[in-house]
Amino acid sequence: MKVDGKKVFWNEYQKDIADDQYYFVRSCVRQNFFPGAEEAFIRILRNDLGKDLYTDPNHTTCTGIGYHVDLVKLETTMTVIARQFALMSEAGYRNFVISCVTSFGLYNEILDIWEKHPEIEEQVRDYLYRSTEREFKIPENLVHASDIIFKFRGQIAAKTQYKLVNQYTGKPLQVVEHIGCHYAKMFPEKGVGGAEHPYVLAGFIESLGGEVIDYPERRMCCGFGFRQYFIKASRGYSLSCTYRKMKSMEPYKPDLIVTNCPGCNFFFDRWQYVISETKGETYGEEDNGIPVLTYEEVAALALGYDPWGLGLQMHQVAVEPLLEKMGVDYDPAVKYIGFSGKQLSKPQMPDLLKVY
């Protein structure tokens, strides 16, 4: 493989990412799946990078999941998104940062519709005003949160305590990067590095000293795929997609999977458990599985945040083997002690996949 060849694409697919003053919209599901990830993003931006980031308690879902499973009409989705823009305008911000990849794709899709059909935008403005008496401005800059981490990857790398380097061998950790389908496959020009050879996570991983794996099923969906999972009868297809990806990446011996999408992270993580129980197969060394983290969790770990404060115990695949390789200083005894000081429930021991 010629990495220089990829650089051609990376140079072609650059995008404007605002420097500061961000209006942040959260994901519906991430705070339930991995509650520390978004919090880590906010802390890194405010505390480590000194940025102004506004989180608004009044914003709602973008309706993305409902929209993609045909439960929410397009007009409703557009009006809800118009309301988010109105909240941003009222808060005095123009740079819109989105936590969720599904939302990112949907916001871009709606903006594209409005650009091509201004009459629809006018209609939506009317819907919004009649329902809420709100008005909105189109964001000057609309990016995914992983774009921001990519933009400041150099500054983050300069402050890190730990690298994506195996402390025992001195070699770079082998990392699978998985970009959510809706990050760039819908609008390649909106993604750093485009859709075929995206750079948003690869560049971030490289800046921390890791080495990115390019495996044959890299571009395939994680398996979530909305209808594949939400329609119960199709869940086997969801699982088989993930299984195919795991089998494809296995020969490269990955130390870590990094994602920028809530669904991808969840399914890579949870399906490894299901595969271990149903197929009797695990990936990674000694039945540990391959840890699956979000980009903010990786950034925060590298910056020296406490892994249990980040909520890494909420991942199905245990992160301890990764912490050991990175040389992260952590206390195994407090893994399941919550912020309140009370003992959290421990996961029941799977038959095969190890839990620490």
Added chain:
Amino acid sequence: MKNMKRTEADCIIIGAGPAGLKAGTILQSMGYKIFILEKDDQPGGKLLLWNTLSPHNESAMEILNPLLKDLKKNIMTSVQIETIKKSPEGFTVADQNQTIYTSPALFISTGFKPFNAGRKEEYSYGIYDNVITSVELEDKLKNNNITMTNGKVPGKVAMIHCVGSRDIKVGNEYCSSVCCITGIKQAMELRKRIPGIQVSCLYMDLRLNGRFYEDNYKMAQMNYKIQFIRGRLSETNEDVDGSLVIRYEDTLAGKPAKMTVDMIVLLVGMQLDKSVSRICPLINEHTGTDGFFGTGKIDFSLNPQKNGLFFAGACTGPKNITESMNEASRVAFEVHHFLKNSLISENQDQHDRFWL
């Protein structure tokens, strides 16, 4: 302006490919003074890239050498044209050495350039080893060195048709007309030279309009056992052992499919070489909606070009070498009529020798 060299001719031909050379030979045989300006360091155009030509497997050099026989002193190589200007007297062409060529007629035979396969990002040309173009394979055939980057001989090859042709995504909706037969010729050549090699052609439609093309297609199936799959490539990936895993749609079966091969040959289409149209608005005005020069309509007039500007060869649309040279012959006669008429009206007495 002090060191300027001025050279006058009856017709300046830009491009020393088959069309330019053929037109030059005809015009010179009729007594006209011609100059052929070539940007490369040797004449021959794209013939130089080819080893043999279908459908009769003729040697490219055996076609080129007779064309050069009587023209050598009129061909200027390594000419970088800087300006082309039109005046009532004709055309003034200036090159990088401040040489000025003037003539009443200007014959454009700038040919084509192969489609940049890197634009089909999903095919990963320039990224994965052993993804090559038909032009590169021809070079390997010419040097009789059909090896992969690891020095080994490929055991299985996929030839991908219509790369940059009939593809709305890259803006080329036309058929390049010669790639199908080129692919068939190259596939048979691989089978002749490498015992046991498996060759699969993934085609959209097989467009074999030239004389004897169908015979080649039949021969490829019956005598050389080339596998023809009606299928479109969707993505190329590299496996851990360096083999290429391709994902395609079998458009006859209507199903997605995968194949593992050692080498992929992208049969790249033709695009207009815009080097002259970029520097001369008058020439650029003649660009058709498909990106090639001219209208492609039947021309009934004997002397259609009143302004002394003529086009022939692959710059007026994708065509094989026979068609290119036939068009060049026809247009050379148009040049003759134009010159004859303009010379009669302007300077009749001095040019009796041109009258037929």
